[in-house]
Amino acid sequence: MTTAKDLFIIAMDPQPERSVGQGDLSLALAGAELIDLIDAEAVALDGDSIVPGQQSALDDRLLDEAAAVLAQQAPYEQVEDWLWRRGRDLAAAYQAALEADGQLARGRSGRSLFGAERLEVVDSPARRQALSRWKAEEPVLAALAAAVGIMSGAEEEPNLDENEAATTVLAVVNDAVMELEAVRQRRSIEKAAFANVWRGP
Known part of the structure; x- marks a missing residue:
């Protein structure tokens, strides 16, 4: 299993305080893929x-x-740029992959990340x-989860020094x-303003 798949499984936890947005999760999954690619020495970072x-x-x-679609020259x-490009609809792709592998099943007590099912x-x-990685507070997984609002319960932030x-x-x-959340808030304000115009005084 990869860090991205582990993160998706953690995000599927049905606890109500762990509501995760599809866009946020997709960005974090792209980040998880990139970290795994770096660990596998398939890519490296030169600055950003x-x-x-x-x-x-x-x-x-x-x-x-993911490795195949990276720029080779x-x-x-x-x-x-990678996060935004690779992250587009990536959570849905992981859902489909985990379902195909028999890791996810439809049920009444589960979680609905996207859609009604x-x-x-x-x-x-x-x-x-x-x-096991989650309970051990593995730093990378914990930090990715925290980025999308899933807290591990650890008193200290993950140490990745x-x-x-x-x-x-x-x-x-x-x-x-954070940028995605800012876009959401701006759209919400614009939508409310538009509705007020049509509602009238």
């Missing part, structure tokens, strides 16, 4: 630019797909691995999520 590394199979379809893509995580080695590349990616993920 993503430069290609070793070309090898990564034993995960979505991660292989200069000018290389910036982390922020409720889904729940099947008890499996993949779920247990994700929960020794992983400069992951720290860079996580900072950009946080900025992108």
Whole structure:
């Protein structure tokens, strides 16, 4: 399992205080993919630019797909641009992949991240691995979850001082999520103003 899949499983937790937006989760999933690609040495960071590394199979379809769509020649893509491009509808892609792998099932007590259908995580080695990383407060997973509003209960923020590349990616993920929230708020204000115009005095 990848960090992105572990994050998606954690996001499916039905607890009401863990409501996660599809756009926020998609951005965080793109960040998780990039961190896994860096760990696998498939890419590296040169400042904020993503430069290609070793070309090898990564034993995960979505991660292989992510690696395949990265720029292989200069000018290389910036982390922020990657998050917005790769993150488009990425949460839905992970939902479909996990359903196809039998990791998600439709049920009454599950969570509905997108659409009306409720889904729940099947008890499996993949779920247990994700929960194990979560309970161990694994720093990267905890930081990605926090970026989308899922708190681990840890009293201290995850320590990523020794992983400069992951720290860079996580900072950009946080900025992108905040930017998305600002866009939402602006649209909400504009919609309310438009409704008031039609409602009249």
